[in-house]
Amino acid sequence: MAEQSSRGEIFVVDDDPAVRDTLSMVLKAAGYEVICFADGAALLSVARNRTPAAILLDVHIPGKSGLDILKELHGEDYPAPIFMISGQGDIAMAVGAIKSGALDFIEKPFRGSEIVGRLDEAIGAYARRQAENASPKFGSLHFPGREPLTRREREVLEQFASGASNKEAGRTLGISPRTIEDHRANIMKKLGARNAADLIRIVMTAAQRAS
DSSP: OOOOOOOOEEEEEOSOHHHHHHHHHHHHHTTOEEEEESSHHHHHHHHTTOOOSEEEEESSOSSSOHHHHHHHTTGGGSSSOEEEEEOGGGHHHHHHHHHTTOSEEEESSOOHHHHHHHHHHHHHHHHHHHHHTOOOGGGGOOOTTSOOOOHHHHHHHHHHHTTOOHHHHHHHHTOOHHHHHHHHHHHHHHHTOSSHHHHHHHHHHHHHHHO
16 A cells, blocks of 8 residues: 655644654644654754744743744744644733744644644645735735734735635634634734724725825
8 A cells, every 4th residue: 555645744842742642643643744842942953944834832841931932933934834732721821922923822632633624724724825925915004103013914904804704714824713813803903993894994094095
């Protein structure tokens, strides 16, 4: 029987051997190659020279935290999606990680099928965006006097302006609807929008100024 071709490498960073073993088994069964790391320093030495299909990075690891490692990798500019893994009490930290460039976060305890599904979706969405060579249409829009939006926030904003729901935007960008909602709340706060209609008005005004 022909050996199944690899769907790409996944880097898993977690200090718990049981979690590493479980993720490794589940992801290998789904056709991925898996490289496990027990701490962030080991990941950094490899991830700077070798790009995986995705990274699963635990918030709480020995030495530098997952958040510190994410910042050192320049999460939003890293050429692969990065997922933060967090315990249920770490939601605020996970949201902070998304602001620092993580694509999304996955709560412990998790099901293997959920991890595989989320990774498949994120890697597929990332590949589509790369193929389209898409910088967001709103990448050049300026909102004077307002805190600048991150690139991912501009991608989310573009989805909303085209009429996409949280679920549709999440599917396009490979992000969970809840994380899309977090991004939208942050965008509205940055741009001073009172509601969704106000947000669209602000965007259209900026687009008219730019044209």
